[in-house]
Amino acid sequence: MTTATPATARRTTAGAPVVEMREVSVRFGATTALLDLSFTVQDEPDIGEFITIIGPSGCGKSTLLNLIAGFVTPSDGEVLARGVRVTGPGRDRGMIFQQYSSFPNLTVLGNVTFGMEINDHELKLTRGERTDRAMELIRQVGLEGHERKYPDQLSGGQQQRVAIARTLALEPPILLMDEPFSALDEPTRLEMQELLVELWYRRQPTIFCVTHSVTEAVYLGDRVFIMTQGPGQIAYCIRDCIPPSPGIPPLVAQERYDFKNAVRVVTEAFRHVLENGMETGRHGPVPG
Numbered sequence: 001m002t003t004a005t006p007a008t009a010r011r012t013t014a015g016a017p018v019v020e021m022r023e024v025s026v027r028f029g030a031t032t033a034l035l036d037l038s039f040t041v042q043d044e045p046d047i048g049e050f051i052t053i054i055g056p057s058g059c060g061k062s063t064l065l066n067l068i069a070g071f072v073t074p075s076d077g078e079v080l081a082r083g084v085r086v087t088g089p090g091r092d093r094g095m096i097f098q099q100y101s102s103f104p105n106l107t108v109l110g111n112v113t114f115g116m117e118i119n120d121h122e123l124k125l126t127r128g129e130r131t132d133r134a135m136e137l138i139r140q141v142g143l144e145g146h147e148r149k150y151p152d153q154l155s156g157g158q159q160q161r162v163a164i165a166r167t168l169a170l171e172p173p174i175l176l177m178d179e180p181f182s183a184l185d186e187p188t189r190l191e192m193q194e195l196l197v198e199l200w201y202r203r204q205p206t207i208f209c210v211t212h213s214v215t216e217a218v219y220l221g222d223r224v225f226i227m228t229q230g231p232g233q234i235a236y237c238i239r240d241c242i243p244p245s246p247g248i249p250p251l252v253a254q255e256r257y258d259f260k261n262a263v264r265v266v267t268e269a270f271r272h273v274l275e276n277g278m279e280t281g282r283h284g285p286v287p288g
Contacts, residue, residue, distance in 0.1 A: 022038055160192060
């Protein structure tokens with residue numbers, strides 16, 4: 001029987017990690033959001049990890065993402081992306097928010113090409129190359145035929161597809177997602193989960209995704225972080241029991257024994273955190 005193991009060790013490999021946090025604490029006034037948070041995500045060739053993050057409300061899940069994105073500065077410690085200290089936002093880290101974030105005055109195509117245009121000095125793509133890349137992503141996210149529409153002509157699910165395509169257009173090696181599907185109805189949410197896993201498997205970025213759903217965390221992730229009640233730390237890193245999901249629709253995956261077992265393991269660990277809490281400083285760095 002598989003059980004969850006508290007986060008207590010670090011695995012090391014050659015090369016700078018994709019993301020590393022070293023004893024990071026974040027304070028907002030008198031409130032400590034995160035305390036002595038340390039983990040490593042190693043850079044393994046041609047493999048991008050999909051890490052889902054769950055935890056009690058107010059435990060610092062979104063703050064963790066904002067640290068990696070460069071929107072928040074640590075009060076103590078440091079955050080590194082590929083060995084370089086994070087001091088602000090960068091093109092190597094893409095962010096997809098819970099709220100729909102398309103530019104209302106731009107078409108779908110205009111939204112997807114926007115980031116490439118403002119980063120033209122780095123990308124050095126011609127207008128035709130930008131359009132070709134955007135149209136390929138629009139096709140991949142299932143919006144072919146909608147490229148001339150404006151955001152107010154799209155459904156919620158379609159608007160999140162635009163956000164995903166726009167972010168992937170810059171080909172960031174790190175993708176950050178803060179409850180991206182929480183505002184969608186259940187059928188659309190399941191459809192978007194399957195799309196995201198397909199795109200991740202095809203492009204292999206490293207993804208950090210915050211969710212409140214254990215089932216969604218198990219379906220999307222190949223590693224699940226469970227955070228403690230605030231001030232947030234990572235109590236559990238669950239990996240070995242998580243079954244692969246590429247090519248399997250969510251409802252099909254949910255009926256499989258290995259999936260149900262993984263949901264049970266994660267749920268029991270989450271329940272332990274909620275009922276018993278975790279002593280501050282009890283757990284060390286999360287495995288890479």
